[in-house]
Amino acid sequence: MDALNDQLKALAKKHDAGYELTIDTSDSFSATYQQRKLHKYKVDHTRSASVRVLQGTGAGFAVTENLAADSLEQTFLEALETAKQMAAYNKNAATQDQIYFTDEKTVLADLQQPLILSADQKLKLAQELEESALSFDPRITNVPYSGLQERSGTRTLYNSKDLARHFPWTSVYASCSALAKQGTESQDSYEAQFFRTDKNLNAQAIGQLAAKKALSHLGSKPIPTGQYAVVFCAEVVASMLGFLIDHLNAQSIDERTSPTIP
């Protein structure tokens, strides 16, 4: 990957531009069971590079999934062309190079660990996600959506301020949607959990929780419209915090769209 950075460095020098190169590699696995049969099994590997080019007051961005030298050069030139167009419209703006790029060199220890499960073990987890919900109660008639998705990869970041960073990452997502029926009534519910490693993944518990939630909705009645005291469970509070966080970023403060601004 250093060779790719060397190529970008030479191109940037030739065109008197700043650059940032991000190279991502990703291995992903996903499996889904439906009606107790393997429904989907997908494994793929991708590599991609994104190039951000800064020239004067303009910034350009382009992406490629072909890391051959000629493709990377073309990607750089596309980003450069966008930067030039942007600069023509932003003559009075601050020079982009000063705004965006960091030369922070501090390195933290890797926070995430690659997964070590075999394909058979992962398929077993995917199967458990559906089976544990289906076998939990006869009123669970269907699990329309469930599955295990696992991704791991690396990110490597370079820029024209001599930044060079590399870190691995992992992500595991397990989900189960259960449909409960009783007479003519049907209710569904969903449980999904994210993990950084498989160590804490309990597929059976996730499937059973989805089933329990769906069953708990059976027989529920609409309540009169009005104002009530409401107790939020922890998961709902986390979701609500997610909405709030959208209003606490620098962009929303800068654009005065955040309700936190007096």
Added chain:
Amino acid sequence: VQIANSLGVNVTDTRTNYRLYLDVFVEGAGKSESFSRNLYSTTDALFYESVDTDQFTTDTVNSALTMLKADFAPAGEMPVILENGFGGVIFHEACGHGLETTSVAQNASVFCDKLNQKVAENVVTAIDDGTIHGEWGSLKFDDEGSLTKKTTLIDKGILNSYMADLLGAKKTGYEKTGSSRRESYKFAPTSRMRNTFIAAGTTPLEEMIKDIDYGLYAKDMGGGSVSPGTGDFNFSVREAYIIRNGRLEEPVKGASLIGRGIETLGRITKVGTDLKHAAGMCGSVSGSIPAAVGQPALLVSKIIVGGRAK
């Protein structure tokens, strides 16, 4: 896009999408509101030259300013008129996805086993059409290379067809409808909507309003959420007005519409004449794809409105 397969299919298509988007934020008297609108086309870049940007901007700013002075909506069950155009998002989300063989094949739709049964009043005809020239979700061929079609989903209240890709057709036994779609080559295709709309009826909007003693006119719909297995939905209304004694009166904000798709479908009693389409991006198992929704103004005889007015 080029699609080739071992059955000899080898087709190519050029797909273009143009969109203008405006999001305004207004402040006044210690309150703030935002409002957004978009215009779209798939035909050519001349679209931009045909746009009246002054009118587009003025309309968007006026809607934001109207909502700035609006009080909160009332709560309760009442008749609601849904705007033409993006009001169709409720049918798309709460009914349309349940008519895709993606969910029908899994027996995960409230529309399973309801083919040829009455699911709505006679005034309701719902269509999914991938062949409309220049429309946001139109395709020369679908993402498996099959020709797209006009599919009548509900014909005068009777469930007439599902939307099927090749695998969905094989699993369910229903005929393929050229409805296979995917975001890109990175996704496996599955049955998805194209341009989904409720066909024009015969009741002008003014007549619908005239017959309502107290209700809500949902002039501009926002986002929402739908439970896929049941069609339970919750949508926000960005711009709404109280209907009182057959007249449109004060604007109200913060309204949400709450219901179950198949029940709400059965409560559509009047269908307007002003069919309009609106563009959106539809996210599902095969990724995010451009899809249009649409309808004329519709009267739903009763629907739960969430609101905060005391």
